[in-house]
Amino acid sequence: MAQVEATTERIIAADAEAVFDALADYKDVRGKVLPAHYSEYEVREGGDGEGTLVHWKLQATSKRVRDCLLEVSEPTDGQLVEKDRNSSMVTTWTVTPAGEGRSKAVVTTVWNGAGGIGGFFEKTFAPKGLARIYDELLANLAAEVEN
Numbered sequence: 001m002a003q004v005e006a007t008t009e010r011i012i013a014a015d016a017e018a019v020f021d022a023l024a025d026y027k028d029v030r031g032k033v034l035p036a037h038y039s040e041y042e043v044r045e046g047g048d049g050e051g052t053l054v055h056w057k058l059q060a061t062s063k064r065v066r067d068c069l070l071e072v073s074e075p076t077d078g079q080l081v082e083k084d085r086n087s088s089m090v091t092t093w094t095v096t097p098a099g100e101g102r103s104k105a106v107v108t109t110v111w112n113g114a115g116g117i118g119g120f121f122e123k124t125f126a127p128k129g130l131a132r133i134y135d136e137l138l139a140n141l142a143a144e145v146e147n
Contacts (some may be wrong), residue, residue, distance in 0.1 A: 004113040006127035008134035009106040014145040016103035020078055020095040022145045023105070024049035033140035038135045050074040054082075060129050078109050088112040105141065 007009060012019050022029045029048030034041060039057045046052035052072040059065045068089070070082040080093040089111040098104040 002113050002115075003110055004126055004141070005108065005110045006130035006134070007108040008131045008138065009104060010135070010138040010142060010144060011098055012103050012105055012142045013101060014139045014142075015101060016078060016095045016097045018145050019075065019103045019105055022141060023093055023095065024072075024074070024080055026054050026072070029141075029144060030054070033137060033144055035133055035136040035140065038134075044069075046072070049080060058133075060126065060133070084111075092108060104116070105138055107138070109134075111135075 022033075025048060026043050031041045031043075037059050039059065041056045042054070042085070044053040044055055050073055053069070054072065055067075055069050057065055057067050065084055066084075066089070069085040070091075071085060073081045074084070075081055078095045082091040082093075084090070089109060091107060091109040094106045094108075096104050096106075113126070
């Protein structure tokens with residue numbers, strides 16, 4: 001099995017702390033900024049960063065739906081890590097300052113891909129599809145926090 005990785009980033013016209021706080025707010029903000037690819041969103045424990053347990057279904061393609069149950073941790077300042085209990089998928093969100101009143105949000109997801117020809121196609125196409133989904137999510141997040 002090959003590791004598959006998808007990364008997307010965006011400069012947001014808001015302070016890094018405000019962007020991170022919005023991203024870590026699973027109770028009120030996160031559900032609002034998720035694109036239509038996400039369904040059945042539910043906070044099961046916590047709701048604000050570290051210690052949150054959140055569920056959703058992610059429909060990456062018309063045939064591919066991933067049922068996700070994510071444990072959230074904050075290993076360092078400005079970083080959220082979502083580990084899926086149902087798979088090898090780990091998503092890391094990093095928010096850093098990018099000049100006066102601006103921040104850079106980077107999201108990286110890694111998982112163990114399939115083997116064989118299916119794995120080749122997954123490694124080739126899945127990161128592009130996930131990047132499009134994350135682009136939309138980050139645009140929604142920017143619209144939520146920019147003044």
